[in-house]
Amino acid sequence: MKFRLALAAFAALAAAVVLFGNDYALTFTIQLFVFVVLAYAWNIIGGYTGYSHFGQMSFFGIGAYVGVLLMLHLKWHWLGAALAAGGAGLALAVPLGWIMLRLKGPFFAISLFGLTRVFEAVSFEWDALTGGGTGLYLPPINDQRMLYLALALLCLGMLMLTYWIDNSRFGLQLQAIRDDEGAAEALGIRTTRLKVTAFSLSAVPAAACGALFAAHLAFIDPPTAFAPVMEVTTIAMVLLGGLGTILGPAIGAVTFAVLNELLWSRFPDLYYGLVGLVVIACVLFMPRGIVSLLVRSRLIAPGRGAFRRIAARSGRAP
Amino acid sequence: MTQPLLHVEDAVKRFGGRTALDGAHCSVATGSITGMIGPNGSGKSTLFNCIAGAEALDSGAVYLRGARIDRLAPHAICERGVARTFQLTRLFRDMTVLENLVAVAHTFSDRQAVERAIHAMELLEIPELMHRPAGDLSYGQRKLVEIGRTLMLEPKLMLLDEPFAGINPRLQNRIVGYLQKLRGEGMTLFIIDHEMRIILDVCDSVWVLAEGRIVMNGPPQAVRSDPRVIEAYF
Numbered sequence: 012m013k014f015r016l017a018l019a020a021f022a023a024l025a026a027a028v029v030l031f032g033n034d035y036a037l038t039f040t041i042q043l044f045v046f047v048v049l050a051y052a053w054n055i056i057g058g059y060t061g062y063s064h065f066g067q068m069s070f071f072g073i074g075a076y077v078g079v080l081l082m083l084h085l086k087w088h089w090l091g092a093a094l095a096a097g098g099a100g101l102a103l104a105v106p107l108g109w110i111m112l113r114l115k116g117p118f119f120a121i122s123l124f125g126l127t128r129v130f131e132a133v134s135f136e137w138d139a140l141t142g143g144g145t146g147l148y149l150p151p152i153n154d155q156r157m158l159y160l161a162l163a164l165l166c167l168g169m170l171m172l173t174y175w176i177d178n179s180r181f182g183l184q185l186q187a188i189r190d191d192e193g194a195a196e197a198l199g200i201r202t203t204r205l206k207v208t209a210f211s212l213s214a215v216p217a218a219a220c221g222a223l224f225a226a227h228l229a230f231i232d233p234p235t236a237f238a239p240v241m242e243v244t245t246i247a248m249v250l251l252g253g254l255g256t257i258l259g260p261a262i263g264a265v266t267f268a269v270l271n272e273l274l275w276s277r278f279p280d281l282y283y284g285l286v287g288l289v290v291i292a293c294v295l296f297m298p299r300g301i302v303s304l305l306v307r308s309r310l311i312a313p314g315r316g317a318f319r320r321i322a323a324r325s326g327r328a329p
Numbered sequence: 330m331t332q333p334l335l336h337v338e339d340a341v342k343r344f345g346g347r348t349a350l351d352g353a354h355c356s357v358a359t360g361s362i363t364g365m366i367g368p369n370g371s372g373k374s375t376l377f378n379c380i381a382g383a384e385a386l387d388s389g390a391v392y393l394r395g396a397r398i399d400r401l402a403p404h405a406i407c408e409r410g411v412a413r414t415f416q417l418t419r420l421f422r423d424m425t426v427l428e429n430l431v432a433v434a435h436t437f438s439d440r441q442a443v444e445r446a447i448h449a450m451e452l453l454e455i456p457e458l459m460h461r462p463a464g465d466l467s468y469g470q471r472k473l474v475e476i477g478r479t480l481m482l483e484p485k486l487m488l489l490d491e492p493f494a495g496i497n498p499r500l501q502n503r504i505v506g507y508l509q510k511l512r513g514e515g516m517t518l519f520i521i522d523h524e525m526r527i528i529l530d531v532c533d534s535v536w537v538l539a540e541g542r543i544v545m546n547g548p549p550q551a552v553r554s555d556p557r558v559i560e561a562y563f
């Protein structure tokens with residue numbers, strides 16, 4: 012019931028921005044949605060599976076380039092280009108995950124960061140395809156409301172996907188990998204298959220989101236496509252909201268974006284540092300994120316309720 | 330002679346310059362409670378790790394009902410009916426007891442998995458722990474939940490790595506009762522532990538491991554009085 016209420020609130024807010032907001036509100040919200048999608052995507056592999064990494068922007072960037080190239084050369088609609096970019100993300104994530112997920116901890120995290128830098132360097136150098144440092148330009152989309160709607164639906168999709176993960180055995184098995192991968196494997200959990208699935212579920216929306224973001228900007232270049240600051244911001248959002256939770260990525264992204272905007276408008280020279288301090292303080296004092304605070308205050312229910320409910324219905328639960 | 334459920338042949342495992350298993354062998358008969366004892370560092374846990382696939386043998390072989398399993402991944406060995414507990418409990422700490430059990434129930438629907446988990450908890454007399462986070466449990470409670478978790482896998486062979494270590498005698502006796510009940514239901518159990526008293530009381534057959542080799546095997550009464558065992562163990 013509370014989840015449905017959250018969905019309804021999200022839909023109402025999203026509609027209000029289109030109906031009553033100005034161009035600034037629309038642009039701000041589009042960029043916020045991009046971060047919400049990225050945060051949810053990262054949360055699947057980093058939060059639920061425990062494989063934190065700095066390679067999300069590989070998929071975002073490649074999705075952006077695939078989308079822009081399809082829109083530019085084949086005159087595809089941005090929606091089709093975004094779907095194709097998601098497909099490209101999947102095609103990249105499966106083999107990459109199969110290879111890279113053999114690494115663990117900091118080795119996995121840093122190797123994916125290195126890979127993103129490789130993709131960035133290739134896109135800089137491959138002038139003929141990517142336009143190199145100059146980038147690629149698209150005809151701008153004058154009315155961005157449909158783009159906004161697509162991103163809103165993608166956010167909603169990610170929220171529902173995360174809800175399903177949180178309440179499914181698939182999700183429990185991802186968390187088993189996070190808690191003790193060796194024990195999970197010994198107890199029959201097919202860890203490699205699950206990790207690659209989680210990695211792919213994380214890559215596809217990131218890649219689709221990259222294409223939508225490029226369509227929104229009507230431009231892409233390597234520093235925008237593979238921006239380390241977007242990577243770090245996404246991870247900070249998830250940490251701020253609550254790692255491995257249903258609402259954490261959304262709450263973290265909204266809090267971070269609003270904070271960023273407020274500080275930027277008041278302290279343009281200092282805002283990055285101030286945002287950093289706030290994030291450090293939050294992670295120090297709320298290591299489980301804002302969601303844990305809301306759960307403790309009984310404002311929202313703790314996650315993973317599905318099996319508790321099934322047990323309660325059986326009549327044999329204490 | 331009937332085929333054993335589990336047979337380990339000439340198992341050799343080295344870690345750098347140290348030989349943990351030096352040609353160890355053993356068999357576990359279907360429907361039995363088989364024990365393995367040996368001093369610290371004799372290679373008992375290494376043997377379990379090799380049977381369960383967590384460690385690869387350098388040479389030798391492991392057979393389950395005649396089929397070789399030592400080259401399989403741990404999850405594949407588990408799917409063939411071998412479930413294990415760990416010397417130091419390894420529950421999924423951030424999950425509740427119920428979730429720990431449900432997470433490993435691969436072949437059931439959600440409702441069936443929960444029903445089975447409740448049944449396992451009732452069998453082990455821990456239903457009140459159902460919604461407690463595993464990280465909050467006492468060591469003895471964690472031992473019980475680990476046994477419950479292996480029951481979810483409907484194993485043919487349960488490998489119990491020191492189930493009696495570090496818990497009070499009352500709980501030890503409770504666990505003995507549960508294991509005998511499980512054997513009565515047709516399950517085969519292979520236990521390694523330091524608790525000579527329990528192993529010799531509860532097992533049908535006991536293997537004695539010292540310095541990576543089997544020094545003797547036989548019924549508990551024969552093991553208890555064997556001078557090689559006394560020398561190796563004490």
